[in-house]
Amino acid sequence: VKALYNILSENMEPKYWLEAAKNIADDISSGSEGVIVAHGTDTMHYTSAALSFLLETPVPIVVTGAQRSSDRPSTDTHLNLINSIGAAKSDIAEVGVCMHDSLNDDVCALHSGVKVRKMHTSRRDTFRSIDSEPIAYLKDGEIKETTRPYVKRNEKELKVQDNIEDKVGLIKSYPGISHELIDYHIDKGYKGLLIEGTGLGHVPEYMVPSLERAADEGIPCVMTSQCIYGRVNMNVYSTGRKLIDAHLISGEDMTPEVGYVKLCCALGQTDDIDEVRRIMETNIAGEITDRTSAKYFLN
Structure with missing residues (x-):
């Protein structure tokens, strides 16, 4: 576990995307076979898009979070994290967002990092794929269904962009x-x-x-x-x-x-x-x- 920032996600800036991408690249170079990024939900889809463009990855990179905190009976933290681990251990070597697929505590969807958007202020299934289907659905920490071809492990070599423009x-x-x-x-x-x-x-x-x-x-x-x-x-x-x-x-x-x-x-x-x-x-x-x-x- 590596803590890069302790900030609310509305305080994210482009320079933080770049720093996160470089840290993820370092972890992959050091042997990590999958990476999970815990992130606030307000700007999660910006970060997932940034990681998609800044990185070429040979392993899964999964962005996840929670709409409701872990001290609430209705928290989505546990299910999102367990299924994100499943996605990070899978063969899907893309940047994805793994969150609740419905109001029930059963299935999570793994959305493409560049085709996802937060669509509701408070629902646990707030993240939806836009003009596409999710890459996959997960239950109990395992891939249950994939919906399209995807980049597989080690198909790409690790590359990371070294600059970004914030203006x-x-x-x-x-x-x-x-x-x-x-x-x-x-x-x-x-x-x-x-x-x-x-x-x-x-x-x-x-x-x-x-x-x-x-x-x-x-x-x-x-x-x-x-x-x-x-x-x-x-x-x-x-x-x-x-x-x-x-x-x-x-x-x-x-x-x-x-x-x-x-x-x-x-x-x-x-x-x-x-x-x-x-x-x-x-x-x-x-x-x-x-x-x-x-x-x-x-x-």
């Missing part, structure tokens, strides 16, 4: 938003912007000149959707096409949180806007899928 903004579009928000981030020296647009990936047309300014100054801007399910498509409506002309990068079907984390990691590798675009448009850890199925929304 990245996340801006949510809303009726009446001011273009000054974009200009503010440019003037304050932000290195990249993640835009949480409406619908298929839109912001008001009057914001286009400010986004063009960002591109002219070498600041990559990535468009995602504030809709939970589905994917960005800026080709459909005229506003979206203007955003394409303003060099907005499509976030495809990444959630805003995953897109933000990936942009931090991409800018930690390079400040060349074309190379950042290439990284953002490349599927690295399963965050981008070829097509999105409606069945995940209906379920």
Whole structure:
């Protein structure tokens, strides 16, 4: 057991993701055959995404936590931990989030670290896979079912990224938003912007000149959707096409949180806007899928 921090998860910062990734890499290099990361639930999905991008791993890395503390009769601590141990001992060499799959104390789901989101403030089954199924389901510390092919142990060699950019903004579009928000981030020296647009990936047309300014100054801007399910498509409506002309990068079907984390990691590798675009448009850890199925929304 290694305690990296004793902080509430809302106090996490990108530099902590990098430090955690390096510590995990050290543990794997020292012979660990699986790693469990205990984490507060509020920002767990940010950290799981960061570890997915910062690390290539030959062993399972499992992020888990609890919605209810261990002194409460309804705690989910025990079940989540036991099944996380099962996931860490399994052949699934990916970064995953292992938490309750229902309100019952029986099964946990192992979600992809880049396809998971906290969906309820207090329910024990708050974590859900978005636009995908969980990688696996576990009961009594054992894998009971897998739902898709996965990276197996020792298929990849251990690699860890050595830098991350923390001066990245996340801006949510809303009726009446001011273009000054974009200009503010440019003037304050932000290195990249993640835009949480409406619908298929839109912001008001009057914001286009400010986004063009960002591109002219070498600041990559990535468009995602504030809709939970589905994917960005800026080709459909005229506003979206203007955003394409303003060099907005499509976030495809990444959630805003995953897109933000990936942009931090991409800018930690390079400040060349074309190379950042290439990284953002490349599927690295399963965050981008070829097509999105409606069945995940209906379920």
